Amino acid sequence: MxxxxxxxxxxxxxxxxxxxxxxxxxxxxxxxxxxxxxxxxxxxxxxxxxxxxxxxxxxKSTNIRIKVENLIQNENLSPLQKINVLIDDYIEKFIAQQGFHKIMMREQIIEKDTTVASIILELKKRNLESIKLLIQEGQKSGSFIKNIDVVLMMTTMVGTVSQMISSQYFYREVNNMQQMDEIEFRKHMKKKLSVHLKKLFKALLTYDSQ
Amino acid sequence: MxxxxxxxxxxxxxxxxxxxxxxxxxxxxxxxxxxxxxxxxxxxxxxxxxxxxxxxxxxKSTNIRIKVENLIQNENLSPLQKINVLIDDYIEKFIAQQGFHKIMMREQIIEKDTTVASIILELKKRNLESIKLLIQEGQKSGSFIKNIDVVLMMTTMVGTVSQMISSQYFYREVNNMQQMDEIEFRKHMKKKLSVHLKKLFKALLTYDSQ
Amino acid sequence: MxxxxxxxxxxxxxxxxxxxxxxxxxxxxxxxxxxxxxxxxxxxxxxxxxxxxxxxxxxKSTNIRIKVENLIQNENLSPLQKINVLIDDYIEKFIAQQGFHKIMMREQIIEKDTTVASIILELKKRNLESIKLLIQEGQKSGSFIKNIDVVLMMTTMVGTVSQMISSQYFYREVNNMQQMDEIEFRKHMKKKLSVHLKKLFKALLTYDSQ
Amino acid sequence: MxxxxxxxxxxxxxxxxxxxxxxxxxxxxxxxxxxxxxxxxxxxxxxxxxxxxxxxxxxKSTNIRIKVENLIQNENLSPLQKINVLIDDYIEKFIAQQGFHKIMMREQIIEKDTTVASIILELKKRNLESIKLLIQEGQKSGSFIKNIDVVLMMTTMVGTVSQMISSQYFYREVNNMQQMDEIEFRKHMKKKLSVHLKKLFKALLTYDSQ
DNA sequence: CATGAATGAGTGTTCATTCAT
DNA sequence: TATGAATGAACACTCATTCAT
Known part of the structure; x- marks a missing residue:
């Protein structure tokens, strides 16, 4: 269209x-x-x-698709580095397009079988497939452990960023950042989320739980 | 009332x-x-x-408050075990009260200054304080690392469970669980989330990032 | 009842x-x-x-009926003096029972054939008859002129007092009496209306227009 | 508008x-x-x-403003004649616009501070100012007495006409005019009110009360 | 004698949409 | 292509009144 x-x-x-x-x-x-x-x-x-x-x-939904093609072919990055790039890319997109994400978060909750619901579903499937490619690459090379629940991992990534956006006023308050300039605050969120999610993903992808 | x-x-x-x-x-x-x-x-x-x-x-909001009083006084559990109990308690409450949580998720996104918004804010603050107590206890005993961003950790817990609930139909589909009985599926979600979040929290609380 | x-x-x-x-x-x-x-x-x-x-x-309507029985039999007062007593009596009642009169003013305007409307009609008729008695007495004694439209005269009395009550806030304003105590203001209105209506009635009852 | x-x-x-x-x-x-x-x-x-x-x-309120400009400049009429013209003009307007006046009468009673209330107030003030001009002219030329309460005089004019309109069915009844054609009845009212009010005004404006 | 609970009809207003131009 | 006018349905809410107790 x-x-x-x-x-x-x-x-x-x-x-x-x-x-x-x-x-x-x-x-x-x-x-x-x-x-x-x-x-x-x-x-x-x-x-x-x-x-x-x-x-x-x-x-708008096309703008927020995770893109992994170039990343896969890049031979200068390790699998974990690629995942980290992907995390940063996702955070960047999510925060830049907060508005649309808020709409999507709300729509996602509704159970109705609408056109919008199917667009969301399609988007999630594509994003899942993209990330699976990267994971599998890391697993083949031995960088990542075998047993990884990619859906759960995505759930944490999406959920954490979503929750951060949803409750950003709460976040500002408990961290005494009410007066912080919006642009600066976004930078702060991105940095925090980046470090945080990378740590989590590293744990999920490389530490074997016994 | x-x-x-x-x-x-x-x-x-x-x-x-x-x-x-x-x-x-x-x-x-x-x-x-x-x-x-x-x-x-x-x-x-x-x-x-x-x-x-x-x-x-x-x-409904009173039903979903995290309670840590008994947990703190329990001398038979290690700090990490206590955190794990709390995680399971939270998951249990969230899934049991999905309906109310869905409402809350949506309301949380709106920026308006309503009575409901202040109830949500209050709830978040209380939950944050509760969990902080447990964390500090573990830090004092040396079980947990010093540098822990409790707010971010909470964000991941709440976000992950929220996202799981929001996208449970997607989850069923990609895992071929469409036909699974609702009660059994809830059990499945709880188990998965429990193991997943415990792993994440362990990483956040005990692994020092360098 | x-x-x-x-x-x-x-x-x-x-x-x-x-x-x-x-x-x-x-x-x-x-x-x-x-x-x-x-x-x-x-x-x-x-x-x-x-x-x-x-x-x-x-x-309430019984309280505001004009009573002339005692007045008629009083042989110490001239017809005009009796009219003046009646005027003061009417003003007194109207102002004392402002609330009810306001209700009545409004109901009087509606054209519907209600019980209330018939009570108002009845009251008006009675008041008209009462005053007619006094007028006729004065005419017989030669104190009053022959050609008196009692209905019109009543209309002026009722209308003037009604209008005064209705627009008392306007009256206060244009006369710089906004701060005057309510009781004092009522006294003021009574005095003003009394002198004013007596002058008007004297003209209507005694001056022959040619 | x-x-x-x-x-x-x-x-x-x-x-x-x-x-x-x-x-x-x-x-x-x-x-x-x-x-x-x-x-x-x-x-x-x-x-x-x-x-x-x-x-x-x-x-509608603009239609019922008393207009006095042309009247003042007219050198062929005496002050009293001018007042009489004004009385007839007022009666004419009031009866022609009965409907609106009924609404206004009712609104005038309410004490609320509404837009409508302020329009009414404004209208009253303008009308008062207009009539004051004529009175002062007559006083300067010696035609009218010095001591005239214009507000009270207006109250009688407005009140009498209002009351006549409000109780016209009563008026018809007591004067056996129930069957009279509406147009004819209006003519009758106008004539009666005209003569009546002119007599009253003459008394107020020219007879010195001692 | 008195009342809290409940009702159906009605209130003014807003809605997404359609129509005539 | 574009729009002001118009619509019927729906909205949340209030009304005077009735009912069961």
Whole structure:
């Protein structure tokens, strides 16, 4: 699907509002107002509010796919280093696209069988496959242990970053960072998450539990 | 606050519907219908839909507090064993009260300054304090390393379990467990999460990173 | 109709609230709340909200009837003096029972054929008859002119006092009396209205227009 | 504020219903029904029921302002004649716009600090200022006495006409005019009020009370 | 005699969507 | 292609009243 400038503008506004207030608490009027367009335009361009949501997912979900192709062919990095690159890449994407991730987190919880749900499912499967490739590579070379539950490992990566984003105001408060500039705080989160997840992944991938 | 039988029944129905469809997508009519009562009763008993939500949080949030009092005084368990007990306790509570946790996950994302938001904040603070006590005990005895970011550790515990619950249908699918009985699947999740988180915590608490 | 203490208390509260906010804008819950009783009591004691209004009118309307019996037989006063006594009596009652008069003013405007409307009509007729007696006495003795439209004259008396009550806050403002104590202000209004209406009535009753 | 045809139609219907039944006893559904439009249109056009009321006041209150500019410059009329013209003008406006005046009478009684209340207050002040100009002119030329309470005089004018309108059915009844054609009855009222108020004003403006 | 619980109808308002232009 | 006008359904909530006790 190709979207023109106006449609993209609408999608971006929708993303912002859905992220802040949730899909149901955001009216098409809110979106139209913030986008400076007529209410009818949303139905006109996307067919319905739900279809707008689908368009949003179609457009944004591709940006947050884990990409592993170049990484695999890179012969200068060890398997663990590759995993670390991947972790940083994931954190970077997640934090940069907080808004969309918030929407996705909420949608993920709903059990309904919607188009959006299937997009999310597809995304998860792709991400899982990508990371599996890297793990298997490390296992073949003997760098990683045999017994690795990749799904659980992903769950921890996604869950930890998600939870960090969701509770960032709590995090700021307990760490006395209320006044910290947003950009600086994002850097801080990235660094913390990076070190933290790398440590966890190292444990999962290389320490044999007996 | 004390609630009578009818009120509790309403709260339970509301919990189920809010968990399944979200707060905004659930109308008071839906709740009244499922509870077999008149719409007016929700206002009558709780004042408003929002107050019903608050009542729900008031009632349920106490059930999911981490309790460490007995654990601390137990002299038969090592600090790490205590942490492991706590992990299992947390997983148990979270999975048993999935519905409420789903609601809380969604509410946590919204940035608004509501009563519910403050209840969640309070809960997080209490849980953090509880777990800090155990950690400090282990540090004093030398069982745990000095440098532990408890908030990040909690983030991983909460995040991992949350993410597992949120994506349990994905988990079933990629593990070919679609047909597994719900009770058995819960057992499976608990076991998996237990082993996984214990491994992660052990790494965070005892391995010094250089 | 006889009303017990509780009923009278309810009627008094209702009078206050109806006067302040209007009949329709006052809910039985408001009344019950202010009276410190159960909502059901209003239906229980009076049958309905409308019947409560009727009870209110039944009770209060008798207090504001113009009484001329003693006045007529008083041989020490001239006809004009008697009219002046009546004017003061009317002003006194109206201001003392402002609340009820406000309710009546509003009800009077509605065109519906209700019980309350018929009570008001009855009251007006009685008051008209009373005053007519005094006028006729004065005409017989030659003190008053022949051609007097008593209805119009009453309209001016009632209308002037009503309007004064209705717009008393405007009156205070344009006369810089915002800070004046309520009791003192009532005295002021009474005096002003008294002199004013007496002058008007003297003109209507004694000056022949050619 | 400019209103389009549809909006004006709605305002007119609202005026009729508010006049007949009162603001609170008139539902937006009643208005929508009588106007042959959808209920949502009232919110759509005016924002809310209250805003509709304000629009009504904004539109109609200008029509009933006493205008005195031309009168002052007219050199062919004596001060008293000018007052008489003003009285007739006021009666004419009041009776022609009975509906709106009924609404205003009721609103005037309520003590709340609403937009409508402030419009009424403003209107009263303007009318008072207008009439004061005429009075002062007459006083300067020696036609009127010095000691005139203009506010009280206005109170009598407004009050008398208001009361006449409010109790016109009573008036018809006691004067055996139930069957009189509405148009003819209005003429009758105007004539009666005109003569009556002119007599009263003459007394207030020219007779010195000793 | 009194009341807490409960009800169905109604309130004003907002919703996503459609229509006529 | 674009939009202001309009709609019917739904929203949360309040209403006066009734009922069982």
């Amino acid at each position: 190709e979207y023109n400038e106006k449609q993209i503008a609408i999608i971006d506004i929708a993303e912002k509002l859905f992220a802040e207030n949730g899909y149901d608490a955001t009216s098409v009027r809110d979106i139209a107002h913030d986008a400076g367009i007529n209410v009818a335009m949303i139905s006109y361009y996307f067919g319905s509010k739900e279809k707008l949501m689908e368009a949003l997912f179609e457009r | 004390e609630y009578n039988e009818k009120q509790i029944a309403i709260i339970d129905i509301a919990e189920k519907l809010f968990a399944e469809n979200g707060y905004d997508a659930t109308s008071v009519r839906d709740i009244a219908h499922d509870a077999g009562i008149n719409v007016a009763m929700i206002s009558y008993y709780f004042g408003s839909k929002e107050k019903l939500m608050e009542a729900l949080f008031e009632r | 006889e009303y017990n203490e509780k009923q009278i208390a309810i009627i008094d509260i209702a009078e206050k609230l109806f006067a302040e906010n209007g009949y329709d804008a006052t809910s039985v819950r408001d009344i019950a709340h202010d009276a410190g009783i159960n909502v059901a009591m209003i239906s229980y004691y009076f049958g309905s909200k409308e019947k409560l209004m009727e009870a209110l009118f039944e009770r | 400019e209103y389009n045809e549809k909006q004006i139609a709605i305002i007119d219907i609202a005026e009729k219903l508010f006049a007949e039944n009162g603001y609170d006893a008139t539902s937006v559904r009643d208005i929508a029904h009588d106007a042959g439009i959808n209920v949502a249109m009232i919110s759509y056009y005016f924002g809310s029921k209250e805003k509709l009321m304000e629009a009504l006041f904004e539109r």
